[in-house]
Amino acid sequence: MDFKTEFKPLTVQPQEIEGKSFQMITEELGEHSFTDEQYPVVQRVIHASADFELGRSVLFHPDAVRAGVAAIRSGCKVIADVQMIQSGISKPRIEKFGGSVHVHISDPDVIEEAKRLNTTRAIVATRKAVKLAEGGIFAIGNAPTALLELIRLVKNGEAKPALIVGMPVGFVSAAESKEELAKLDLPFITNVGRKGGSPVTVAAINAISLMAEQQG
């Protein structure tokens, strides 16, 4: 690739950019009540959103980080509710432990079944995922209906995920679905309110897989 204009190497490299960002986040966040184990997750959530309000709203089940790290180290499946989350999750760190990242929302059988039942593809994809990924990690950042269905299946004893990262964004049912998640007695990471989304869900998963790698 040649260009008319001269190429000037940047003084700021990718690792430096991340390091500087993390430092700014720690300084601006100031006092907080997250544990040392939880803080890297919050830091990456803020890094992905530039939103301290969202970062401060993150809620952890006491076992969440430990359970997530253990699940990744045991090679569990990670289930994303939408393609954007599957794309964003850093796969090498999950794959090195034998795990893999899946999304079922565009599977032909899911599309077919959702039409037949007159419901959302997210719900049908969740039902499919709990059968294929017992003991897996669920990463739900988009579809409140996926999260509500997963909660229903957990309550009925039909699903037992290692960790649910549930941070859907939106105006209809998103905040409510996260309130329901926060009542469960199993490892979860969620947040309060309407905000959330794919990048912050990805950030939480990537923070946990990084901790899994660092323990190795």
Add this chain to the structure above:
Amino acid sequence: MDFKTEFKPLTVQPQEIEGKSFQMITEELGEHSFTDEQYPVVQRVIHASADFELGRSVLFHPDAVRAGVAAIRSGCKVIADVQMIQSGISKPRIEKFGGSVHVHISDPDVIEEAKRLNTTRAIVATRKAVKLAEGGIFAIGNAPTALLELIRLVKNGEAKPALIVGMPVGFVSAAESKEELAKLDLPFITNVGRKGGSPVTVAAINAISLMAEQQG
């Protein structure tokens, strides 16, 4: 797929959820100064982020929407800075006009070149993209360095995109890169401040491709 528990069809269907969300957004946003052409973009940005502050911070070049719609209708290429954006963009509406969506950040030649030049892959991917997608739409939601490089190439007359949607999120250079974009005299959509990201960038592109389709 059969489950022990009975399946209750939801009363709220996907189209209803979106319609209800859009209504809530219009009500809560209240007065604003966006044009009728710009408002659908802002509405989808708020829908994707649940963030009115971010929605209100969106800036449009006066020709942005019209140029974006025309480019999609002429079958232009859409270039994403990261995989998450490529995943999120609704492709059928772009492809029906002969267009396509591309991302170069993980191309082997880009990775190689970035190492050789000791710079970011985002910069090298941008240089590659402007050669392959003349007159295309650039969708940059992650890497300020990609946006800054694109702005530099535009200023040097080495790139002439139909539209730049530049809404990177972050602490280092994100806000600054968007300030620079807003100074250009070519069609752009951007926003003020650190916030932004893949979902809002995707939302802007999807809003424009929807308008392109509705004109047909």
